[in-house]
Amino acid sequence: MAAGVAATGGLLFGFDTGVISGAILQIVREFHFSPVQEEVVIGAVLAGCILGAASGGLLADRFGRKAVIMGTALVFGLGTLMCVAAGSMHMLIVGRLVVGLGIGTASFAVPLYLSEISPPDKRGALVSLNQLMITIGIVVSYCVDGIFSGQAHGWRWMFLAGLFPALVLGTGMLFLPCSPRWLAARGHANKAKDALKRLGQESSLVHEDEAEQNTGxxxxxxxxxxxxxxxxxxxxxxxxxxxxxxxxxxxxxxxxxxxxxxxxxxxxxxxxxxxxxxxxxxxxxxxxxxxxxxxxxxxxxxxxxxxxxxxxxxxxxxxxxxxxxxxxxxxxxxxxxxxxxxxxxxxxxxxxxxxxxxxxxxxxxxxxxxxxxxxxxxxxxxxxxxxxxxxxxxxxxxxxxxxxxxxxxxxxxxxxxxxxxxxxxxxxxxxxxxxxxxxxxxxx
Structure with missing residues (x-):
């Protein structure tokens, strides 16, 4: 259940990557974009991904995997609402850039969290739930694009649909434990053991003399x-x-x-x-x-x-x-x-x-x-x-x-x-x- 909730970040990753393919057809007609402007709107999300991937690692090591994933859900939600409300190319670009920040951070923070809560014999399957959810998110985005493609301002509804998984991810992570391995690395041995118990695992993560190896x-x-x-x-x-x-x-x-x-x-x-x-x-x-x-x-x-x-x-x-x-x-x-x-x-x-x-x-x-x-x-x-x-x-x-x-x-x-x-x-x-x-x- 914990892995399934966290992997919703992969669903957001896939959905927000794929939804633009249908939305851009209506956006170009409504705002009369040139080919160059269209490329900028599409490419803004990749620029955001690079920024998110570059900055999120230090945050994940300092504040924890759970906190960063919850922050990612908030970023996804904010970027989605900015895209939905966009009345100009500049607003749309900023919204896509913010969504990209979420995608870039989620693309490593979710598998990182999943790997650290998983027992060795199930780690491959549980971490790969993220990739599965990415593929499902892409297909869902195609279907959502199809549903709203014939409606006036349908592109706004296409983007708005991404708000639901963001709410699921942010709310669900509230009830999940922090990564026990991150807690152990920060010297919180007792909290790490409690997190392991919540996850149904009893094995020790680190030797006591290794718990202080918490900086890099x-x-x-x-x-x-x-x-x-x-x-x-x-x-x-x-x-x-x-x-x-x-x-x-x-x-x-x-x-x-x-x-x-x-x-x-x-x-x-x-x-x-x-x-x-x-x-x-x-x-x-x-x-x-x-x-x-x-x-x-x-x-x-x-x-x-x-x-x-x-x-x-x-x-x-x-x-x-x-x-x-x-x-x-x-x-x-x-x-x-x-x-x-x-x-x-x-x-x-x-x-x-x-x-x-x-x-x-x-x-x-x-x-x-x-x-x-x-x-x-x-x-x-x-x-x-x-x-x-x-x-x-x-x-x-x-x-x-x-x-x-x-x-x-x-x-x-x-x-x-x-x-x-x-x-x-x-x-x-x-x-x-x-x-x-x-x-x-x-x-x-």
Whole structure:
């Protein structure tokens, strides 16, 4: 129940990311935006995400994960109301920027909290509830857009719908315990034990002589001992984004139209189908992560993602030979791609960065990894159409496939297997100087 309430932050993340796709169609007509103004309104949320990811880590380490998530719900609510009430482009941009602050903070604070309240044998499933809720939030936003698309000022109702999950998150977190690991790191051993009992766990988190290790700094993150694990966290985010996932999220209708779908409606419904596959396969990932493990799913997922991207590149390259079947090849390739992503890089990227960092700097470290994720997201989103123009669609997808192949080797030789290993044992191996890929192998 605690994980479900906290994961509502993922629902907000997904909803506020996807809702603009339908709302912007009405907004452009009502305010007579130019293409540049439209890009600014859409891009404002990404700027907010970067700011939220950059600033939230220090707050999470200082004030606690619960407090930051509650603050995130308040920020979401404020930004939503500003968007609903916007009477000008500037007000709308500010509202989207505030919403972005919430998304950027929630994108790491929620999995961080989930990882620290979860027992080792269920951590993969519970942390991945956040990714599941993100995928559900995206699909819900598409449906809300459809419901209000025919109404006057329907875009305001589209945004307003996001207020409900913000209220659920903020109110629900009031009744949840603080992270017991954060309490222990701050020296509140008795409060940490009480929090564990509320969560149905009795095991000790830290040795008494370790409870004072409650401070960390950015300089410590850059130390030779922690630098490798920081690079692995940033590396997994690079692979997650530069294999092209957000070209599918943001540009799937465009891809389908280039593949041969004649109407906007047909391309959009094909996109909804891809979104549903994302949800269903993320549900499968929640069940598999603590059974099969992180690395086997990463290996299989990256293999099939690369294969799908190569198939998509080949279909565009030899489009003249496929004729009318081209669009179905594109649909099939994207379905395989999104299914493979949903059981591998999608949830595991966020899961790993919630597991591999030491407690005293975990919030700040996750903030840096999340900041890199949003930075990579921006680069991919802003370069895709230009890349298509420069090297044709097949060249763009071939490039992403090459990064997927390189990512397979990266995950194989640098990413640790953390299934069933307590966060304390992973940290003990890190402080003992073991290579990142072997974290948890001596104490699991």
């Amino acid at each position: 700094s950015l300089r410590e993150l850059m130390s030779p001992r922690l630098r490798p694990v920081m690079l692995v966290g940033i590396g997994i985010m690079f692979v997650q984004q530069f294999t092209g996932i957000n070209t599918v999220i943001y540009y799937a209708p465009t891809i389908f139209k280039k593949a041969g779908f004649a109407s906007d409606a047909a391309a959009i419904w094909a996109t909804v189908g891809v979104g549903m596959v994302n949800v269903l396969m993320t549900i499968a990932a929640v069940r598999l992560l603590d059974r099969i493990g992180r690395k086997p799913l990463l290996s299989a997922g990256l293999f099939f993602m690369t294969l799908a991207l190569l198939s998509l590149a080949g279909a565009f390259r030899f489009q003249h030979l496929l004729a009318g079947s081209m669009k179905w090849v594109a649909v099939g390739a994207l379905v395989v791609y999104i299914a493979a992503f949903a059981v591998s890089l999608g949830p595991i990227g966020w899961l790993l960065i919630s597991e591999i960092y030491p407690l005293n700097v975990r919030g700040t470290a996750m903030s840096i990894a999340t900041l890199s994720n949003w930075g990579f997201n921006c680069i991919v989103a802003m370069t895709f159409l230009s890349l298509v123009e420069a090297v044709q669609p097949w060249g763009a997808f071939a490039l992403y496939a090459g990064i997927g192949a390189a990512g397979w080797f990266f995950c194989r030789f640098f990413v640790p297997e953390t299934k069933g290993i307590s966060l304390e044992n992973i940290e003990a191996d890190l402080w003992a100087g073991r290579p990142v890929v072997k974290l948890g192998t001596t104490s699991g």
